[in-house]
Amino acid sequence: xxxxxxxxxxxxxxxxxxxxxxxxxxxxxxxxxxxxxxxxxxxxxxxxxxxxxxxxxxxxxxxxxxxxxxxxxxxxxxxxxxxxxxxxxxxxxxxxxxxxxxxxxxxxxxxxxxxxxxxxxxxxxxxxxxxxxxxxxxxxxxxxxxxxxxxxxxxxxxxxxxxxxxxxxxxxxxxxxxxxxxxxxxxxxxxxxxxxxxxxxxxxxxxxxxxxxxxxxxxxxxxxxxxxxxxxxxxxxxxxxxxxxxxxxxxxxxxxxxxxxxxxxxxxxxxxxxxxxxxxxxxxxxxxxxxxxxxxxxxxxxxxxxxxxxxxxxx
Numbered sequence: 402x403x404x405x406x407x408x409x410x411x412x413x414x415x416x417x418x419x420x421x422x423x424x425x426x427x428x429x430x431x432x433x434x435x436x437x438x439x440x441x442x443x444x445x446x447x448x449x450x451x452x453x454x455x456x457x458x459x460x461x462x463x464x465x466x467x468x469x470x471x472x473x474x475x476x477x478x479x480x481x482x483x484x485x486x487x488x489x490x491x492x493x494x495x496x497x498x499x500x501x502x503x504x505x506x507x508x509x510x511x512x513x514x515x516x517x518x519x520x521x522x523x524x525x526x527x528x529x530x531x532x533x534x535x536x537x538x539x540x541x542x543x544x545x546x547x548x549x550x551x552x553x554x555x556x557x558x559x560x561x562x563x564x565x566x567x568x569x570x571x572x573x574x575x576x577x578x579x580x581x582x583x584x585x586x587x588x589x590x591x592x593x594x595x596x597x598x599x600x601x602x603x604x605x606x607x608x609x610x611x612x613x614x615x616x617x618x619x620x621x622x623x624x625x626x627x628x629x630x631x632x633x634x635x636x637x638x639x640x641x642x643x644x645x646x647x648x649x650x651x652x653x654x655x656x657x658x659x660x661x662x663x664x665x666x667x668x669x670x671x672x673x674x675x676x677x678x679x680x681x682x683x684x685x686x687x688x689x690x691x692x693x694x695x696x697x698x699x700x701x702x703x704x705x706x707x708x709x710x711x712x713x714x715x716x
Contacts, residue, residue: 402448405562407437407536408465408502409492411457431455436555437492440536443559462505465489469531478512481531488562488714492536496545496583497694499535503572503711504580506530524676525707526574532712534562545583545692548625549642552716561716570642572710573624576703579691581624582711584640587680587689587698588619588631588652596632600683603651606675610651613683618652618668622678622704636670645708646674677705 411431433441433453444451456462469489471482493499511527512518521528535546536558546553549568552561573581589597602613603620611617621629621636624647629637636650653669681701689698 402450403563404450404452404468404487405444405490406465406468406487407433407441407444407451407453407490407492408462409433409437409453409455409538410494410498410501411455431457434492434538436536436538436540440490440492440555440559443556444563447559447563449559449563459505462502463509466502466505466509476516476518478516478518479509481510481528483529485531488534489531490534490536490558490562492538493544494538495542496692499545500580500582500692500694502533503530503582506711507572507574507580522708525710527572527707527710529569529709530572530711532567532714534558534714545625548583549713550715551713557716561714564714564716566715567712568643568715569709569712571624571645572707573622573647573704574707575705581622581691581704583625583642583692584621584623584629585689585691585704586619586621586629586631587687589688594632598654599687601687602681602683603649603678605647605649605673605678608673608675610649610671610673611653613681616654618654619650620652620680621648621650622680623648623650624706631668634668634670637672643709645706646676647678647704647706649673649675649678677703679703 441451441453454465468487469481469485471480491499491502507527535551537546537553540553552558596618598616600613603610619631623629623637623640625642626640631652637648640648650670650672654666655669656666682698686697686699689696
């Protein structure tokens with residue numbers, strides 16, 4: 402039977418002790434949420450050895466991930482154990498938390514280019530990352546787990562992580578040092594919700610979708626389909642998180658002047674697919690949402706796809 406760790410993130414005002422083993426004498430220690438406790442009960446009922454960890458810092462996440470390491474290697478690389486008996490459940494309130502754990506996994510297992518081992522799959526910079534189960538705290542949220550059709554109820558998640566069915570998925574990495582699981586939408590809006598035009602150069606492999614000389618409303622860089630809507634307009638509809646390519650769309654405002662009547666603005670959507678994409682903003686700051694996490698792009702950023710790099714237990 403497996404050892405299972407249920408890892409969740411502490412609330413901003415939570416305590417500083419993250420393990421269920423340090424509850425005695427620590428009244429301010431963060432406690433696992435109810436779905437986590439229910440999942441732990443279901444795992445124990447199935448015979449698993451269970452530990453719950455509420456992480457308050459990256460170091461505590463890394464301590465959990467270290468339990469997925471394989472035996473020492475002659476080349477000194479830290480590598481995941483393909484036959485490990487420890488399995489991981491990530492309890493998340495949003496996709497940004499799941500992305501954060503995957504980013505720590507990549508940091509742990511990605512070798513330096515000068516130490517690339519022969520067994521690393523072609524076209525990849527990371528090994529096959531260990532499969533994990535996702536426990537959404539909000540059972541009704543529209544999130545990556547829902548998009549992938551993963552189990553959401555604690556008992557079903559427990560059954561999935563103890564099972565043998567896992568689905569391998571693509572991972573997007575970028576030169577800013579992070580990862581993307583679902584997608585990025587680069588778009589700004591006014592306080593009233595109206596789109597704001599901006600300019601930037603967008604390249605997909607060797608194709609140029611826009612050279613930066615024309616206005617843009619949005620750019621979608623997608624691995625899945627959760628970040629592809631612009632004010633209700635679907636920029637992409639067929640993004641597949643396991644097809645080995647990135648789907649990209651740019652929304653360009655075009656003024657249409659009919660022979661008769663008033664000129665009006667329509668949106669032209671250009672699409673492309675490839676292994677890598679770069680966006681170079683011409684404006685000082687371009688707002689974006691990456692797996693639901695907001696930020697501002699101020700310089701060129703490049704994403705590339707890592708086919709089948711990570712995996713989820715599907716039940």
